[in-house]
Amino acid sequence: MxxxxxxxxxxxxxxxxxxxxxxxxxxxxxxxxxxxxxxxxxxxxxxxxxxxxxxxxxxxxxxxxxxxxxxxxxxxxxxxxxxxxxxxxxxxxxxxxxxxxxDNEMVLVQADDHVKKFHLPKTHMLQEDFVKRIQESGIVKDVATIHRLFEALTVGQQKQIDPEVFRVFYTFWKETEVEAQDVHLPAEVIEHLDNNECVYKLSCSVKTNQGVGKIAMTQKRLFLLTDGRPGFIEITKFRDIKVWLLYV
Missing domain, CATH: 1.25.40 (Serine Threonine Protein Phosphatase 5, Tetratricopeptide repeat)
Known part of the structure; x- marks a missing residue:
C-alpha cells in the first residue's frame, strides 16, 4: 500500500x-x-x-x-x-x-597513467588556459589547431573564451562525436585515414570534377567519398588551411 x-x-x-x-x-x-x-x-x-x-x-x-x-x-x-x-x-x-x-564519459587517461576527470570551465579563459582545457577534454592535442580554434571563437571579441561559449561548443562536439559512430566506411577508405580518425560530417551526394560522391569531414581533413565503387580522394588537410580574419 x-x-x-x-x-x-x-x-x-x-x-x-x-x-x-x-x-x-x-x-x-x-x-x-x-x-x-x-x-x-x-x-x-x-x-x-x-x-x-x-x-x-x-x-x-x-x-x-x-x-x-x-x-x-x-x-x-x-x-x-x-x-x-x-x-x-x-x-x-x-x-x-x-x-x-x-566510452567512459569525460574520464581521460593521461600519459602518466593517472585518471583525470574533465570539468567544464566556470570562468573566462585566455588562450593558454583554453589550450589546456581543449587538450584535457580530448577534442584535439595539436596546439596550432587549438590556437586557430581560439581565434575562430573569439572573432570580434576580447581574446578570451566565455564559459558558456565553451559549454555550447563542447556539447555540440560530443553530440557530433556520437553521431560519427553511425558512419561506416569501407576498408579501402579507412586505410587512407590515421588511427582514431573518423568522419564527423558527411554531405549529400555532389558532382565534382573527380566524379560523384559525398564530401566527408574528419578531425583532420576533408575528402571525397566517391559513389559506386568506394574511393578516397583527399581535398585538403585542416593544418594546410590558412585562416584569414577580417576585422571591420
Missing amino acids: VHHYVQNYYGELIILLGKAIFCVPPENSTLLARYFYLRGFMNTLCSKRLDALSDFQNLYKTDMEIFPTDLVKALVDSLQKDERSQADQRPELKRLIFKVKT
Whole structure:
C-alpha cells in the first residue's frame, strides 16, 4: 500500500516537472538541465527506463557537467530485451547507449597513467588556459589547431573564451562525436585515414570534377567519398588551411 502511494507521488512529480520543462525558455539551459535531471531520476525510480534515458539524453545535450554517467550506464545495463529493441528504434537513445557502452564519459587517461576527470570551465579563459582545457577534454592535442580554434571563437571579441561559449561548443562536439559512430566506411577508405580518425560530417551526394560522391569531414581533413565503387580522394588537410580574419 505504501509503495502504491510512493509511486503515485513520483508520478505526480513527473507530470509537474514535464509542465515546468514546457514553460522554461530554451535559453535558460541551466534550469532546463536541472529539470531534465530531476525528471530522469524520478522516471528511474518508477522503472520507466526509456523515459529516464530520454531525459538524460536531453540533459546530455543541455549540460554535460551534471550528466549522471554511472546512473545512465546502470539504466542501459538493466534494459529488458523489448526495451532495448524500442531504444534501438529511437536514434537519440541508440546514440546514447552506444556512447555509454564504448566510452567512459569525460574520464581521460593521461600519459602518466593517472585518471583525470574533465570539468567544464566556470570562468573566462585566455588562450593558454583554453589550450589546456581543449587538450584535457580530448577534442584535439595539436596546439596550432587549438590556437586557430581560439581565434575562430573569439572573432570580434576580447581574446578570451566565455564559459558558456565553451559549454555550447563542447556539447555540440560530443553530440557530433556520437553521431560519427553511425558512419561506416569501407576498408579501402579507412586505410587512407590515421588511427582514431573518423568522419564527423558527411554531405549529400555532389558532382565534382573527380566524379560523384559525398564530401566527408574528419578531425583532420576533408575528402571525397566517391559513389559506386568506394574511393578516397583527399581535398585538403585542416593544418594546410590558412585562416584569414577580417576585422571591420
